[in-house]
Amino acid sequence: MKLLRLLAAGFSMSLRRSVAFRVNLVFDVLLAFTGLGTAIAAVLIVFTRADTLAGWSKAEFLVLIGTYQLITGLRTTFIDPNLSWFPETGIREGKLDGYLLQPAPSLFLSSLSLSSPLQLIQVVLGVGVLAWGIGVADRSPGAAGVMSWLVLVMAGTVVTWALSVLLACLAFWAPKLQLDVFYHSAWQLGRYPTDVFARPLRILLTYVFPMALIASVPSTALLRGPQLGVLLAAVGAAAGAAALAALAWRAGLRRYTGATS
Amino acid sequence: MRTAVLLGFRLRQEVLEWSGAWWFLLTLVVQAVVAPLIGLFVWSAVYPDDPAIARYYVAVILVTLMTESFEQHTFSERIYNGTLSHELLRPQPVVVGVIGMNLAIRAWLTLLGAPIVLLTGIALQVGFDWWAVVRSTPYLVLAAVLVFLWTFLLSLTAFWTDRVHAVVGFGSQLVFLFGGTAAPIGLLPDGLRRVAEVLPFYGMSGLPAEIAAGTRGGGLLVYQLMWIVGLVGVVMVLWRVGIRRYTAVGS
Numbered sequence: 001m002k003l004l005r006l007l008a009a010g011f012s013m014s015l016r017r018s019v020a021f022r023v024n025l026v027f028d029v030l031l032a033f034t035g036l037g038t039a040i041a042a043v044l045i046v047f048t049r050a051d052t053l054a055g056w057s058k059a060e061f062l063v064l065i066g067t068y069q070l071i072t073g074l075r076t077t078f079i080d081p082n083l084s085w086f087p088e089t090g091i092r093e094g095k096l097d098g099y100l101l102q103p104a105p106s107l108f109l110s111s112l113s114l115s116s117p118l119q120l121i122q123v124v125l126g127v128g129v130l131a132w133g134i135g136v137a138d139r140s141p142g143a144a145g146v147m148s149w150l151v152l153v154m155a156g157t158v159v160t161w162a163l164s165v166l167l168a169c170l171a172f173w174a175p176k177l178q179l180d181v182f183y184h185s186a187w188q189l190g191r192y193p194t195d196v197f198a199r200p201l202r203i204l205l206t207y208v209f210p211m212a213l214i215a216s217v218p219s220t221a222l223l224r225g226p227q228l229g230v231l232l233a234a235v236g237a238a239a240g241a242a243a244l245a246a247l248a249w250r251a252g253l254r255r256y257t258g259a260t261s
Numbered sequence: 262m263r264t265a266v267l268l269g270f271r272l273r274q275e276v277l278e279w280s281g282a283w284w285f286l287l288t289l290v291v292q293a294v295v296a297p298l299i300g301l302f303v304w305s306a307v308y309p310d311d312p313a314i315a316r317y318y319v320a321v322i323l324v325t326l327m328t329e330s331f332e333q334h335t336f337s338e339r340i341y342n343g344t345l346s347h348e349l350l351r352p353q354p355v356v357v358g359v360i361g362m363n364l365a366i367r368a369w370l371t372l373l374g375a376p377i378v379l380l381t382g383i384a385l386q387v388g389f390d391w392w393a394v395v396r397s398t399p400y401l402v403l404a405a406v407l408v409f410l411w412t413f414l415l416s417l418t419a420f421w422t423d424r425v426h427a428v429v430g431f432g433s434q435l436v437f438l439f440g441g442t443a444a445p446i447g448l449l450p451d452g453l454r455r456v457a458e459v460l461p462f463y464g465m466s467g468l469p470a471e472i473a474a475g476t477r478g479g480g481l482l483v484y485q486l487m488w489i490v491g492l493v494g495v496v497m498v499l500w501r502v503g504i505r506r507y508t509a510v511g512s
Contacts, residue, residue, distance in 0.1 A: 027424040031431060038434040042443040048450050050307045181288040185295045196302050 003108055014081070015117040028118045036125050039065055039191055054195035060223055061193075062133030066126045067222075068191050068215035071153065073122030075160050081114040083164045087171035087178055097258055107249045111165055134222075141222045148226030152218035155238035159213050162241035165249060172252030190214040210237060267353050271361030279365050283373070286366070290374040293329050296442050297321040298381075304444065305385075313476055315385040317445055319378060320397075320470035325442070326374040327367055328405045328465065330412035333429040335362045337419035340507065349504075356413075363409055390475045397473035400464075403485040407465045410492035411436070417496065420503030435460075441467020447476070461488035 018025070043065065047058045056064070083090075090096045090110060099109040134141060141149070167179050190211035194202045206212045213234055221230065279286065301318035308314050336359050339345040348355045381387075415432045419425040437443055439453075440462035446454055457463050464485040471477040 023422070024424055027422070027427040031427040034431050034434050038438050038443075041438055045444045045449060045453070046303060046307060049448060053303065054306050176284075178285055179288060181285070181292050185288070185292040188295050188299065192299060192303065196306055198302065201302075 003105070006104060006108070007112055010113045011115045011117060014115040018116070018118050025118055029121050032119075032121045032125055036065075036069055036122075036129065039069075040129065054193060056193050056195065057138075059133050059137035060219060062129055062136065063223055064133075064193060064215050064219040065191060066128070066130030066133055067149075067153065067218050069126030069129060070123050071126075071156050071160060071190075071214050072187070073119060073124075073126055074157055075164070076116060076119040076122060078112060078115050079161055079164050081116045082111050083168045084180055085178070086110075086168035087175050090168065091171045091175050091256075094258070096256070100253075106253065107165070107246060110168070111161065137223055139223075142225065144226050145222045145224075148231055149218045149222040151231060152213070152221055152234050155234040156214045156218060158238040159210055159241045162238075162245040163209075165245035166241075169245070169248040169252045172255045186211065187214075190216075193219075210241075213237060264354065264357060267357050268361055271357055272364050275362045275365030276368060279369050283369070286369045287373055289329070289331075289366070290326065290370055290377065293325050293370060294322050294374065294377055296437055297325055300442055300444065301381075301385075304448070312387070313474060314445070316387050316389065316474040317470055317476060319382050319385070319387050320389075320473040321442060321466060322374070322381065323371075323378050324401060324404060324466055324470050324473075326370045326378070327401065328408040329367060329370055330363055330409050331366060332359060332363065332409075332413045332416035333419075333425050335359065335366075336413065337416045337425040340419040341423065345507065359413065360409070367405070389473065393475040394473050396479055397469045399482060400469040400472050400479070400485065403482065403489065404465050404469045406489055407461055407485060407492065408436075410489065410496055411461065411465065414492060414496050414499065417499045417503050420499075420506050436462045436465055439463060440465050441470060445471070445476075461485075461492070464488055 040062070043061050044058070046053055047061075051057070053061070096106070096110060099106045099113075102109055163183075167183055170177055170179065186209060189197070189201075189205060193216045194205050194212045195216075197205065217230060217234060221227070297318050300321070301315060304314045304318070336345075339348065345355070348358055351358075382389075411432060412429060415429045416425060418428045422428065439457040439460050441457075446457050446463055446467050449457055457467075464481070468477070468481055468485070472479055
């Protein structure tokens with residue numbers, strides 16, 4: 001509860017900082033629109049040549065893009081402002097030292113205390129595309145589908161947070177290793193169903209770097225109905241990833257000796 | 262001649278400086294290849310029996326690696342942190358340093374990305390007509406110039422706004438959609454294809470890739486040259502207006 005209050009306070013402060021720069025809001029909104037428009041256009045071009053792609057219909061693709069955009073929006077709003085370029089800002093420039101002195105868990109402060117409220121526009125746009133996809137789908141999703149989609153989106157968000165923390169933790173052992181560009185590039189793969197990719201990449205995206213959980217799995221559950229096994233596996237993966245992230249953070253902190261020491 | 266010598270020195274300096282950041286360069290390689298790789302998988306799923314698709318996208322990956330530009334990081338950041346002043350005090354055009362760094366990064370990306378291109382080609386059993394690859398060289402050179410001019414032009418907006426990354430991001434989206442990465446130009450719907458063939462983005466990526474892949478004979482050098490002339494003109498005007506606006510940190 002205390003952490004939720006801290007999160008809300010951090011969000012409120014970030015929001016006040018953001019609205020002071022209204023021109024930036026225009027840029028962010030425009031970029032969010034054009035980014036999403038480009039992604040949708042790329043898919044719609046494919047569907048001028050084919051009725052389905054790797055077994056996915058146009059409506060299913062729209063649902064997938066909407067879901068992907070929603071989780072991407074949550075990531076860029078709440079996670080990226082904290083953990084992007086962590087080896088440089090957190091370790092080498094010493095921001096982590098400041099967090100360690102504050103009376104709240106350092107993992108929370110390092111990974112969730114700042115936010116970029118303007119990026120929530122991506123979430124809004126994602127929901128819009130999701131509604132468009134559901135609207136043009138052959139059959140509407142059932143209550144069970146919607147519920148499982150919600151659970152899977154939450155699991156996907158937790159996995160996203162855990163992956164970001166794990167990448168940041170690498171900085172405790174290799175402060176010069178900067179994997180942000182790699183992470184954000186690999187993230188792009190989540191915009192397409194894993195069925196599109198070749199088998200080795202599909203296995204990698206399902207079990208090693210679980211981008212499938214970000215959009216493919218929730219979208220499948222929403223439109224094709226839930227599968228209990230998949231739901232349990234996703235919740236298990238989220239719990240496992242979060243525990244692993246917390247353990248790695250603790251192990252990293254034991255190694256950490258301060259930015260200037 | 263003097264400028265060419267200065268550029269040579271700068272290129273050597275930048276190549277050596279970047280050699281210490283090979284791990285970061287490797288992540289830039291991954292960033293460059295992801296979009297064409299997705300295009301490759303998507304269009305191979307649509308046309309599984311067409312070897313031209315794989316050949317085209319392997320060429321796009323190579324073209325992308327050889328033409329990547331990051332002036333929003335290498336140049337615009339100098340405007341933001343005021344170190345552009347150091348470049349302005351040197352007895353040489355500022356653009357020499359920008360081009361030197363651009364060429365050095367491209368050289369490293371090509372070198373580090375070559376194994377990925379080779380592995381993709383072998384895995385997909387892609388065969389090239391080497392005469393077509395040779396014929397694509399002037400188109401590739403002009404594509405590299407076009408990409409640099411486009412990115413540099415957008416990076417110059419840093420004189421007016423601190424959201425240069427959003428501006429360049431928007432420019433990259435146009436290149437992705439109309440340049441032949443999202444889909445080969447020939448597969449675009451008619452209206453979109455006609456627009457794409459007129460805009461400069463096709464000349465930045467899809468055109469040299471199509472020629473290297475052997476799906477187009479050539480004959481569009483004039484189209485690329487015209488866009489280069491146009492973009493050089495706009496860049497020069499923007500530079501002159503922007504540099505008058507520039508105020509060094511502390512002044």
